[in-house]
Amino acid sequence: MQALDGVDLTLREGRALGIVGESGSGKSTLARILVGLEEPSSGTVLFQGKPLVEALRARSAFHREVQFVFQNSLGALNPRKRIGSILHTHLQILEGGTATEVKARVREVAEAVDLPEDLLERFPHALSGGQAQRVNLARALLTHPRVIVMDEPVAALDVSVQARVLRLLRRLAETFTFTLVFITHDLAVVDYLCDEVCVMREGKVVESGSTADVLTRPHEAYTRALMDASRATSHGMPS
């Protein structure tokens, strides 16, 4: 089975790219390839002009610059570690630094994602889905990454929490400078958050361009169908 076929994308620094498509369209596979979790059977991924395979060899350097946020916010956190420990260890491994520096950076980022300090003492099972996703965002932001890949980060959250997390994401994208790859099945989310969009179907890119162009003048019937589906379900979008 071919999950991806002839995907050709350029991700421009500082921009937010939304990758949209229904389940099975290959968007999550593409995300996993972008962060080096899977290797493509053919073709190349370049990161800052160099093949990704080479970038992955300098493991810490690559993972400092490229971060990943999963859909399952609670499942992405080690259930046996306190939130503070998860964040400290992550930063310590990738960047090092003294305990005071690490603590200060964790506190700074926790504040940026609206995580109360007492929450750092809790275990993941004591968090709500929205709080857990904010922890994941904090973890992703700790190392000043240049790229963050998010695979349906709000899909598992309820509507009101979705809106809050999306508002937070937009604020973070303005405060911290990073390039965002946002995987979703919801075009309304892309419209709210992304500068560019890439529509995928059965492993192929069927339409791409600036979000404004694609959403106002969609060329493909599939894109129009996604837009209709999105209009029917996007009642939880922040204004």
Added chain:
Amino acid sequence: MRGLVWERLFWTGPVLLGVSVLVFLLMALIPGDPALALLGPYATEANLDRLRAQMALDAPLWTRYFTWIGQVLQGDFGYAYSVDRPVAEELWERGRATLLLASAGYLVCLLLGVGAGVFAAARQYTWIDRSLSVVSMVGISTPAFWLGLLFVMVFSIHLQWLPSGGIQTFGEDPSAGALLRHLALPALTLGLVAAALVARFVRTQMLEVLRLDFVRTARAKGAGEGRILWCHAVRAGIVPVLPVLGLQAGYVLGGAVYVETVFQWPGLGRMLVEAVTQRDLLLVQGGVLLVATAYVLVNLAADVLQAVLDPRLQK
């Protein structure tokens, strides 16, 4: 956490009380005359009557039980007529030998079982995984006493590397090296059979954990495979296996009965077999109660350890 420990400790009492009632009733209701079994067919009626009176066999069942359990609670397990010494002394001596054998067997079980399970899961569907699966299936289906006899045949008779039984060779000075050589085969026999089941549980659990999102996250965050396996996956995967490890500790204690008989190891298992044959009621009751107490305490420790390692189980 303290609440959990107290709750489990609270239930330990009734469990042990139940065990004491069961073992007492089983021994009391077996047909036959314990006095006759101890003194032999040529004993006179007067001697038999005297021993029956000493063992309080003519008293009602419930009086005998409460007298026995009352004495046990004060540390007096009674007198073992078959070995002509107090039960407590015999239990202390035999218990130490069994503790040594069971600890060594359990160590083998932990090292091989957990190691093989983790290794197989980390290399799922490779020839290593398949070979370990076959070996563990064979291990699960092999009776410990048969494996023991096989080891004796190969390592003691054919290769003559290790002694075939006992805790010490007659006429040889006791030393740590000699003890280890005597311990090797019975400990391996006990440990290997117990390890087979542990390996299968650990493999299944590890495969489940290795697919969890937090492991995938660790990989996406750049953690090395060794760190992912040992710091994240094993720590998470071992917790649900702890009750199985507790049960296997019980298996190792219980398995000592066969293994001690095969290897003539002077432990509780062999002592119990001899005591049952000779109908030495107090020795059997004391021995079973000691093994049951150890079993309950090991499982209590496994439960507490599970709660310590998994914050979701802490109230």
